[in-house]
Structures are given as structure tokens and as C-alpha cells.
Amino acid sequence: MPTTEPARPAHHFVAGIGAGPANLSLAALGEDLLPGGLPLFERQPGPAWHPGLLGAHSRLQTSWVKDLVTLVDPRNRLSFLNYLVQTGRIYAFLNAQFDAIPRVEYARYLGWAASELGTVRYGTAIHEIRFADRFELVGADGPVATAEHLVLGLGTHPEVPPCLPPGGLPGVVLAERLDATLAGDSGATGGQVIVVGGGQTGAEAVLSLVRRGVRDIRWLGRRHWFAPLDDSPPANDFYRPAYQRFFHNLPDDVRHAYVGAQVLTSDGVSLETLQEIYRANYEGYLRDGRAPVMILPGRDVVRAGARDGVVTLWCRRASGGSERHTAHLVVLATGRRPAPLPLSAGLAELVELDGAGDPIVDHDYSIRWKHAPRHRIFVQNRGRLSHGLADPNLSLLPVRSAIILNTLLDRPAFTIRDEQVYTMWA
Structure with a gap:
């Protein structure tokens, strides 16, 4: 045949x-x-x-x-x-x-x-x-x-802090899984929640939690402030073909330095999002006597662990020393890599x-x-x-x-x- x-x-x-x-x-x-x-x-x-x-x-x-x-x-x-x-x-x-x-x-x-x-x-x-x-x-x-x-x-793939084990930890979720986690767990909005990451994704995760009624959110970021996106005309000059041609012809060390200096033209938080978080805190204080979001810049997570349904994060402070934070839910918004x-x-x-x-x-x-x-x-x-x-x-x-x-x-x-x-x- x-x-x-x-x-x-x-x-x-x-x-x-x-x-x-x-x-x-x-x-x-x-x-x-x-x-x-x-x-x-x-x-x-x-x-x-x-x-x-x-x-x-x-x-x-x-x-x-x-x-x-x-x-x-x-x-x-x-x-x-x-x-x-x-x-x-x-x-x-x-x-x-x-x-x-x-x-x-x-x-x-x-x-x-x-x-x-x-x-x-x-x-x-x-x-x-x-x-x-x-x-x-x-x-x-x-x-x-x-x-x-x-x-x-x-x-790209989500970037996870190196202190977390490859398989992750119970109670730690990526920002892109936050809505699914909250939808599938009616108790997830109770108690303290930590959001790690000072960019736009982290800010939106914070707002999503606030809108779902979470009243004890700790927002951690490595920069010494939660920086707004620079959307000014000089910043937008970096996003045009003329600048790309100039940039590509620079020496390697200069290009590396320029990317670091210009990062907030790309990785900052939209001003409108920051305003909404601060307004939520102000209104929360008027209503409940306490703000729902504790804003914690200058913290670098260097160690993590989980036990009995509680996640513990150890942070190095930019000003020196260290501190510990605990929560039943930790949301990672720590960037992406190719x-x-x-x-x-x-x-x-x-x-x-x-x-x-x-x-x-x-x-x-x-x-x-x-x-x-x-x-x-x-x-x-x-x-x-x-x-x-x-x-x-x-x-x-x-x-x-x-x-x-x-x-x-x-x-x-x-x-x-x-x-x-x-x-x-x-």
C-alpha cells in the first residue's frame, strides 16, 4: 500500500x-x-x-x-x-x-x-x-x-524580585492576576494587602484594591518617591525619530547613562492616577479617620517568606536600616523583561x-x-x-x-x- x-x-x-x-x-x-x-x-x-x-x-x-x-x-x-x-x-x-x-x-x-x-x-x-x-x-x-x-x-514576561523562590509563595500574585484572584476569593479584600512596585501597574493595582473596598494597603517602591510620568514637551522629544537617530550613534556608555536619566519619561505614574490615590486617601480619612493607602517609597524587598497564610517581606530602606511588613496578600508589579x-x-x-x-x-x-x-x-x-x-x-x-x-x-x-x-x- x-x-x-x-x-x-x-x-x-x-x-x-x-x-x-x-x-x-x-x-x-x-x-x-x-x-x-x-x-x-x-x-x-x-x-x-x-x-x-x-x-x-x-x-x-x-x-x-x-x-x-x-x-x-x-x-x-x-x-x-x-x-x-x-x-x-x-x-x-x-x-x-x-x-x-x-x-x-x-x-x-x-x-x-x-x-x-x-x-x-x-x-x-x-x-x-x-x-x-x-x-x-x-x-x-x-x-x-x-x-x-x-x-x-x-x-515580555513579568519580572519577579530575586528574593522570591522560583515557584513563588502562597499569597503572592502578579498584578496581572489580581482581578482573577479577587474575583475567585471573596475574603481576599479583607485584612492588609501589600503592593510592590512604584510604576503605573503598581499604582493601578492600588486603585483596584481601593475600589473593591480594601482599607489597609501598603504600597512599596524602590525609588525615594512615587514619581509621576514626565509627559512634558522636552520629555516627548525622546520619542521621535530624530532623537532615535541621534541616540543610536552615541557611545555605549553614554546610551546607558541617558536611558537611566530618562527613565521617568516612560516608567513613571500618570499624574491622574497619583491624584486619584491621594484623593482616595483624603476622602478615606474624612470618612473613616484613616487613609486606606500607606505610601512607602524607598523600600527594596530583599527577603520574603510565607507561613500560616501570612506573607512576610523584609525591606532595605533607602535611608538606611531595614523593616518588615506582613500581609495575607502581596501583589507584585515589579516590571517586565524581554x-x-x-x-x-x-x-x-x-x-x-x-x-x-x-x-x-x-x-x-x-x-x-x-x-x-x-x-x-x-x-x-x-x-x-x-x-x-x-x-x-x-x-x-x-x-x-x-x-x-x-x-x-x-x-x-x-x-x-x-x-x-x-x-x-x-
Whole structure:
């Protein structure tokens, strides 16, 4: 009886791993330019963008004009404005007069764009990328696809303090799991709760607890104050193509220093969120004689333990000395780190690394490796130290996508204009 050979996986000019905002932007801008479009392989079973952080009051810290396409192609059909028109919500949206749009709205916009593109393969986790004369994307059951070029938009994982054991501790949850925890445990809002992390996610976790009636919250952060996001015009100069070009050409040590100095233009807390927390404290004191949120900056958690349903955190104080805090529930909002690249051992050996052991990212977001430029590997959201704080941010998604597409197509398919600059950086 004749045997049937298994079908060969489809071959693509370029394939993307991950279907978050970065790769969706690239697919949207390249829809009519890339041969066959851009297939995206996404491990999630369906559209999802930080689903645990989409509370009713959470807002983007970026203007809706900075969507997937508009900064380089405002007539593109996958703009946020066209999404509002096509879904029939444009007038309601305008009448709501948002200063910053709800994150749940942005998540729906991403899902709409993915559906319109029709090139996202959900539920397809890529466990390993191999290379012979082409890239081979390998899933749980074997090869899924092959490609001449790759774009890796793998997103981030939660950063957990090193003092916590790898398996975690009972009573300690990530901020993205807070709503699910509170929904599944009616007693979770009783007693003391600790939130660790002084950024926007930590602040929103604090507000979520306050709105659920928690009246004993301790908010810990490492900085000596809970710093507001710097959204001033000079700060926003860092989030434009002209500055990215300047930044990329700086010496390594200068770029590292600049990223540290500019961090509050990206990682601070929205002023509106801070105001709401302080107002909740003021009103709580009027109502109950005590504020619901104890604000504790300058604390670095260095040790943790759990016993009999109580979590204990030991903190080093910025001013010297240490202190201990206990609670039945601890919420971690301690940042995020890039997901590891799923390169096979053989492929990883061909990649050029910097002094910290990370792939070197060139000006066009490709990484240096043995078989470039014939076969390119582009990385998204991994250029914080090479391209500045705008890279892991949503601000310049279409600009980065346009740069990648210009390289892939070997021609200036997009012109990035940023000519009216008043600042001379040094």
C-alpha cells in the first residue's frame, strides 16, 4: 500500500513570531508590500494584550494617534480612527472626551486589526527556530513553517524580585492576576494587602484594591518617591525619530547613562492616577479617620517568606536600616523583561553578542549574525539600550515597522519625516 509523505510546511518570504502590537504594526504596513503578507505565529489561542491589566479605569500613557500605522501612513485602513468608524463608535468616542484612551479599547483595536489582516495563526507556539539554508519554525508537533527572514516580536514576561523562590509563595500574585484572584476569593479584600512596585501597574493595582473596598494597603517602591510620568514637551522629544537617530550613534556608555536619566519619561505614574490615590486617601480619612493607602517609597524587598497564610517581606530602606511588613496578600508589579529568543543552540552560536551577552541590534532592528543580510533576523522591543526608551514603548511602532520594511524590501517604501526639531542634543 503506498505511503503518503507528510506535507512540507509552507515557505514564506518573511515570518513573524508573536502577534502583539509590534508585529501587528509591521503586518499592517506591509500588507500590500510583502510577498504573501506577513504570517504571524502566536501562542495565545486568540487575540489578547495584557488581559489581566485591562481594568475599567486603566488608560494608555500614549496618544491614540500613535497607533499601528498613522505616524508613517495615515491613510492606512488599519488606523485607530478607521477602527472607530468601522465599529460605529467614532461619535461616542469623541463625546467621551478622553485625555487617554482605555487600555481595553486599545486591546479591542488590536484584535480588530488582527482579524482584518487574517494572517495571524493563533494557538501556534514556536518552541525553536533552526537554520540550514532557511529558517525553520518548529512547534510542539514539528516544523510549522519556513522563511527567508524572521521578525521576532515576543513581548515580555513579568519580572519577579530575586528574593522570591522560583515557584513563588502562597499569597503572592502578579498584578496581572489580581482581578482573577479577587474575583475567585471573596475574603481576599479583607485584612492588609501589600503592593510592590512604584510604576503605573503598581499604582493601578492600588486603585483596584481601593475600589473593591480594601482599607489597609501598603504600597512599596524602590525609588525615594512615587514619581509621576514626565509627559512634558522636552520629555516627548525622546520619542521621535530624530532623537532615535541621534541616540543610536552615541557611545555605549553614554546610551546607558541617558536611558537611566530618562527613565521617568516612560516608567513613571500618570499624574491622574497619583491624584486619584491621594484623593482616595483624603476622602478615606474624612470618612473613616484613616487613609486606606500607606505610601512607602524607598523600600527594596530583599527577603520574603510565607507561613500560616501570612506573607512576610523584609525591606532595605533607602535611608538606611531595614523593616518588615506582613500581609495575607502581596501583589507584585515589579516590571517586565524581554522574553527569551527561541533560537536553537546551533543558530544562537552564529549570533554576535554585546558585552552583556545580548544580541547586537543594528540601526534597522536586525541583529548581527553570520548569514546576514541574505537572511535577516529582526527583533522588536529589544532595543532599549540601542535605540532608547521609545523602543519598548508603543510610541513609535509604525516608525520602527517602516524601517524594518525598508530593509526587507531593499528600497525606501516609507519616508520617515521628522524635520521640525528645536533641540540640539549633546
